[in-house]
Amino acid sequence: MELIIYLAIGAIAGFAAGLFGVGGGLIIIPILYVVFTHMGYDPAVIMHLALGTSLATIIVTSISSVTAHHKKGAVLWPVFKNLAPGLVIGSFIGAGIAGVLSGPNLQLIIGVFALWVAFKMFKGAHVPVDESKHLPKASMQMLVGGGIGIASAIFGIGGGSLTVPYLNKNGVVMQKAVATSAACGLPIAIAGAIGFMFFGAQEHVEIKHAIGYVHIYAFIGISVMSFITAKLGAKVAHILSAAMLKKCFACLLTTIGLYFIYQGIIN
Template sequence: METLLIYLLLGAAAGTIAGLFGVGGGLIIVPALVLVFTAQGIPPEILTHMAVATSLATIVITSISSIRTHHLKGAVDWGLFAAMTPGILLGSWLGGVTAHLLPGAWLQLLIGVFALAIAVKMWLDGFRHAQLGEDGGHLPGRSVLLGAGGFIGWASAIFGIGGGSLTVPFLSRCRVQMQRAVATSAACGLPIAVAGAISFAIQGWREPMLPPWSSGYIYWPAFSGIVLASAFFARFGALLAHRLSAQMLKNCFAGLLSVIGLRFIWLNAHLLT
């Protein structure tokens, strides 16, 4: 019961932060689960893989609500989605395979670098240039969209995220209007999460160190607690966001990601020497 309460609190925190900052919860869920799994005594060889896999599984559920909202507003470009999805599915599957081959410490180091890079990009206002473009520019060919989907799926599965921090900048550079870019990115998060979660489940199926109630690297008690709480608190975070400065929110989230990234890099810096 105590453990379930921890997961409910984690889901509440992830949902609130996702609603506040307009991002998927994966960038928060993965580092938090690493801490919780460490405290539970889960072997370090597998706890990071479990955190990433469980995060992807939760995104399967949370992304469905997001897609429905964007679709009802007519904001999803389903043509772009269809062009990118085959690459996303293959890339996400390969991302699970890649992560399985990486030692847990290396996986943590990569997640730390990625979190820090996103924080720096936010501070440099790297995404704001996308708002300058007009919708209706020339999109790349299907092969480019397929390849971009493959890379986005691969990287997102490794980091346990829905891919918004990668998909939105790519679509924006293709001169897709920001609202459509965000909505289409939300739709792309579902195949990323489905293929990535299944890949992690299969890669870890025969792992002897896994705790009970696991399907491969997916840990269902953590999944249940996070999903139960995150949906409600995402609405709370979204309401709170309207009362706070957008720039302050952006800087706070970048600061949080910096702390997470630097901590993971510091803990695993010995790998670089």
């Protein structure tokens, strides 16, 4: 039953990863939080375990998603190259910051952030991207990557919630922004997952079937299914209009945001 649950989570998260370029983390985290709670894990580390495991699974979903986007020529690889160094350093640092925050505080932070991004995305759903705008120079992109990496690790996501709006704001159309965001999720996920394993081990956290704050069985089960469904999500992303993608993305973030704020308050 446990394996079936992880496979189901992977199927849903993988599709979201390809569709929105969010790595599926925004779906994985709340579901894992519920699953780990019912499995009787220590409440003090459940949120951290969900975040670390989410980032680990995004390694696989990002590979699957970006492969599909690359075949359509939508990934802006020069932009990825500029952002990547900052993403790696920022993600590792972000994992360390998340490690010292309490579970309820993490829930409130993630919830408020998700609602803010949802508002921004929905507000701009009908606003066309100004393609006359251009991304800043490489050094500035690397700094922005650092900020995105820190936030993404704290939130346990692939960075789509920040990368996509950032690219949109600087003249990148939605489909290419989603595709490039999917690529950026890989360095975020690798560095972030390593960080959660490292800092979890430093805290001498002992969780069955886990390395630090990464649950191995959940990682395997979710990754297997998400690798398959991420490609389907990426195909759908190229069928839907940019406005529709933004609206769907905003609705997803609103639901997750409200859930985490509620959990943070009652805990």
